[in-house]
Amino acid sequence: MQPIKRYEGLLDGAIIFSDILVIPQALEMEVIMNPGPIFPNPISSKEQMEEMINKKISPEELKEKLNYVYEAIKLTTLELQNRIPLFGFVGAPWTLFAYMTSGGGGSGLNASKATSFDTAKNWIQVHPELSARLLEKLAHVCALHLVNQIEAGCQIVQVFDSWAGELSDYDFEHFSLPYLRRVSTLVKEGLRQANIHPVPMVVFAKGANLPHQLQQLASSGYSTVSLDWKVRPAYAIEALGSLSNSIALQGNLDPAVLHTDHQTIKKYVRLMFANQEAGGFLPHLPHITNLGHGITPGVDPEAMRTFLEAVHEESTKIRQS
Structure with a gap:
């Protein structure tokens, strides 16, 4: 609420104060800030990845573990009084996978940034089937978290794939994009089953700026594609062609x-x-x-x-x- 009050009348939306790494935390992975996020015990073996894939977490358990997020949403919604919409969000499966297997990201890497992403990319390149199973699991948990946020009061949600641009075109199409689509599909299914009205969904795949990648994102089930600062809006519109008539850009x-x-x-x-x-x-x-x-x-x-x-x-x- 602090930015809303400070910039009274200048903001058209609020975003809940949370973190994308609440998902791995809910899956019982330790995360510390030093100053950026670090996983002291990242997934480093096939056995550990199998264990994570097979880890059971029911909808009720997720609600209990992340209840503090949902309660914060309820309190914020009450204070906003429908003046502006409240954004909920989640990290995308690939970005979460990258953190969980590399041990960190950004300024909090255990090793250099390049080494860190090499670790995550080596997993999908050497063990593609196993990696795909973990990405699928993460898609389910991410979607459930978004449904819970919407149920708590969020009127729009965003999926952040902050490290999509670290992938080759091939790997983006196989290990990022399918799970962005999966999250969108699962959220819509979850809302329908809960008899909750659908809300706008935003996808942000930082660095996925090739024309066909923008087209893929625009047709992945989201109402808005968020652009990073490296692409000109005019370029994006030209790349999208007729698809630009059916989505918004951010x-x-x-x-x-x-x-x-x-x-x-x-x-x-x-x-x-x-x-x-x-x-x-x-x-x-x-x-x-x-x-x-x-x-x-x-x-x-x-x-x-x-x-x-x-x-x-x-x-x-x-x-x-």
């Missing part, structure tokens, strides 16, 4: 821009909107303005205010034109 300012001065932030917001207009996206097609990845540590809160105010200023110009 993004995609480079988070690093928020570390600059206020005039530079405004300039980059104008460039972002100009590129969207050049691609024929604005003002005709739905778009959620956002960063192209998470806000980074050390950003001045007033820089975020400048970004939000610039977005409102530019969008007002477009609506009035």
